[in-house]
Amino acid sequence: MSAVDELQSIERTALDELGGADSSERVQELQITYLGRKGPLARVGKSLGGLPVEERKLVGQTANRVRGLIEAAIAEKLAELDKLERAGRLEAERLDITLPGRMPPTGRLHPLTEVLEEIVDIFVGLGFSVAEGPLVETDYYSFQALNIPQDHAARSMQDTFYVDTGAPQPYVLRPHTSPMQVRLMESAPPPHYVVVPGVVARRDEIDANHLAQFMQIEGLAVDENISFADLKGVLEVFARQMFGSNLTVRMHPSYFPFTEPSAEVYVSCFACDGSGCATCRGEGWIEIMGAGMVHPNVFRSVGYPASTTGFAFGMGVERIAKLKYSVNDLRTFYENDLRFLGSR
Numbered sequence: 001m002s003a004v005d006e007l008q009s010i011e012r013t014a015l016d017e018l019g020g021a022d023s024s025e026r027v028q029e030l031q032i033t034y035l036g037r038k039g040p041l042a043r044v045g046k047s048l049g050g051l052p053v054e055e056r057k058l059v060g061q062t063a064n065r066v067r068g069l070i071e072a073a074i075a076e077k078l079a080e081l082d083k084l085e086r087a088g089r090l091e092a093e094r095l096d097i098t099l100p101g102r103m104p105p106t107g108r109l110h111p112l113t114e115v116l117e118e119i120v121d122i123f124v125g126l127g128f129s130v131a132e133g134p135l136v137e138t139d140y141y142s143f144q145a146l147n148i149p150q151d152h153a154a155r156s157m158q159d160t161f162y163v164d165t166g167a168p169q170p171y172v173l174r175p176h177t178s179p180m181q182v183r184l185m186e187s188a189p190p191p192h193y194v195v196v197p198g199v200v201a202r203r204d205e206i207d208a209n210h211l212a213q214f215m216q217i218e219g220l221a222v223d224e225n226i227s228f229a230d231l232k233g234v235l236e237v238f239a240r241q242m243f244g245s246n247l248t249v250r251m252h253p254s255y256f257p258f259t260e261p262s263a264e265v266y267v268s269c270f271a272c273d274g275s276g277c278a279t280c281r282g283e284g285w286i287e288i289m290g291a292g293m294v295h296p297n298v299f300r301s302v303g304y305p306a307s308t309t310g311f312a313f314g315m316g317v318e319r320i321a322k323l324k325y326s327v328n329d330l331r332t333f334y335e336n337d338l339r340f341l342g343s344r
């Protein structure tokens with residue numbers, strides 16, 4: 001085989017093997033095999049000196065061309081492999097930036113707090129101010145000053161927690177927020193326009209509609225010429241802002257020792273417009289609070305003339321929240337289940 005033929009066969013096998021190389025390591029091996037000091041091109045180069053001048057020129061040129069071709073093929077193959085490796089690495093390290101991030105849990109107001117604030121806001125909008133009173137209250141403010149004497153049967157309307165303080169005066173966990181009517185009137189002459197939100201406690205059997213501890217909002221308005229119509233008007237404005245602008249308020253005769261006359265306050269059912277549904281238990285009306293004109297005996301106990309006029313009302317916050325959010329069971333407000341508390 002002539003030297004030129006041999007060079008051409010080297011060229012073919014080298015390019016062939018390079019074409020099949022699948023890693024840069026393999027390319028480097030081939031580079032050493034074909035272009036290294038012990039490779040076939042080097043061998044041909046060493047034999048040049050023994051060739052006649054004409055042939056030496058031809059073989060030399062061919063050898064240079066073949067070396068150039070192999071070098072170019074190596075460079076091309078390395079570039080191609082580099083590109084592939086880079087793409088593979090990118091694929092392996094792929095980052096899915098469309099995954100939602102991890103949200104830190106954020107707090108929010110308890111539904112009862114929201115409802116309490118909403119109720120208070122409505123009365124503040126009507127010109128009432130806000131006061132709070134003690135949870136542990138004397139028997140005097142809880143009952144006696146509210147026209148409920150020591151052995152009066154009306155005490156059994158509230159199954160009370162008595163607190164043994166050792167003091168001569170009996171203390172109770174207040175069974176309603178009404179004691180604040182007395183404290184407020186004792187503290188200043190009329191006029192009074194105040195609402196009193198607060199926790200109350202009763203020795204009640206706990207079920208879907210009763211809790212032993214719950215919240216009330218008391219209202220008291222004492223001024224000249226306050227009438228039952230004022231009471232109804234105020235409660236109507238409240239109920240419409242709370243539950244819906246087209247409902248009707250109905251007052252139903254009732255009894256509380258500290259109001260005369262007394263009333264249970266109903267609103268026409270905001271869920272069915274009064275035609276009767278599950279929310280109003282088919283009644284068309286929903287009771288939302290107790291109310292009445294302040295009893296003259298209460299005015300007497302705070303040293304006001306018995307001819308003073310005023311109204312009072314008291315509502316349960318849990319009950320209002322239960323209606324507003326269509327909650328079946330009052331206990332769910334106190335179970336701290338975030339699925340419930342966060343579900344509005």
Ligand code: PHE
Binds near residue numbers: 175176177178290314
């Ligand atoms: N204190 C009464 C109760 O707890 C509610 C009420 C307040 C009624 C004020 C009339 C006037 O049931």
